[in-house]
Amino acid sequence: MEKIKYFDHAATTGVREEVLQEMLPYFHIQYGNASASYALGRISHQAMQIARNRVAKAIGCKVSEVYFTSCGSESDNLALKGIAYANQNKGNHIITSKIEHHAILESCKTLERQGFEVTYLNVDDKGFVDLQELENSIKENTILISIMFANNEIGTIQPIAQIGEIAKKHHVLFHTDAVQAVGNVKIDVKEMNIHLLSMSAHKFYGPKGVGVLYIQKGVEIERIQDGGHQEANKRAGTENVAEIVALGKAIELADKELEEYNEKLTNLREFLIQELEEKIPDIKINGDRSKRLPGNLNVSFRHVNSQELLMKLDEEGFCASAGSACSTGEPTPSHVLLAIGLDSIESKGALRITLGRENTKQEVEELIESLTRNVQELRNKIV
């Protein structure tokens, strides 16, 4: 097989060497249970505290406001269900958007079955929620607003600080799924009035299976995983010390390199957009041109089936992803592409290319060449 040319960093990223080295001892030599009081346990506990410090520094919160979880999905579940259950006496209404990750949307569906009421905000053709519509949908019984920081398919970055302002003004809690944003966008939870924030290490060059939920001090939340008293009684289960150490190292590096990383990816992305627009007719860039994740490009090649295009790319060693999930042979358009109003030809031909640390300009040039050739071939194919 050819060398892999990886353009799917929104799906996951590989663990960085520095991160791997830092976590390895905690799998074997330093295996102590972080809750144990003897020295071996204390070493694990201290290593976790360093990680907690690094997370707190990166997002501008207190060390005691960082809670480790098993993934971004768990953080989202805990935020929504935990806040809903803890605030039932205050109200049962939640506001979210139509383009959230399934971890949010499915948690909302569960809550609806349990008697909660959920408003799913529309987004415009670039993927932005309407702040006026948001404010208008706040009611007496609204307990939580959950709007994602940046979208995983089209990269659109929401006006999070303004949403935080609105939540504050109406005394409603505000959660944001920042799984795609951490490591890409500077986040300050205090300045942005964020009460809860989800992240996941494998989206910023840490390992899969570890996440964080930031919970502002004083915010009441009910735990959804019962058992021991770990994570200040908010999340039971023996701590995943090695991966927590890794998450800490990964976020520290990401935060330190944020500007440089952002600039590199933005330049590569703009080059990619420019070349594709020049070389391939009848395409559409989805999402906003500037308020988007630096490494994200979502592009519709009209009159091409992106599933077929992906197979061609795969044969040549390229990893990317489609805008639609193909389960029964008939691709169902993604809820995000539907929400921004793509027609069926545009959503069928949507491809997501997400750039990352290891991508070079030469690799991007190879991708452009391959896309230009394969899109033309697929369009010429007699149907």
Ligand SMILES: *Cc1c(COP(=O)(O)O)cnc(C)c1O
């Ligand atoms: C990947 C992702 C998640 C889920 O994170 P996991 O750690 O894979 O469970 C949630 N929300 C968004 C926006 C994501 O991109």
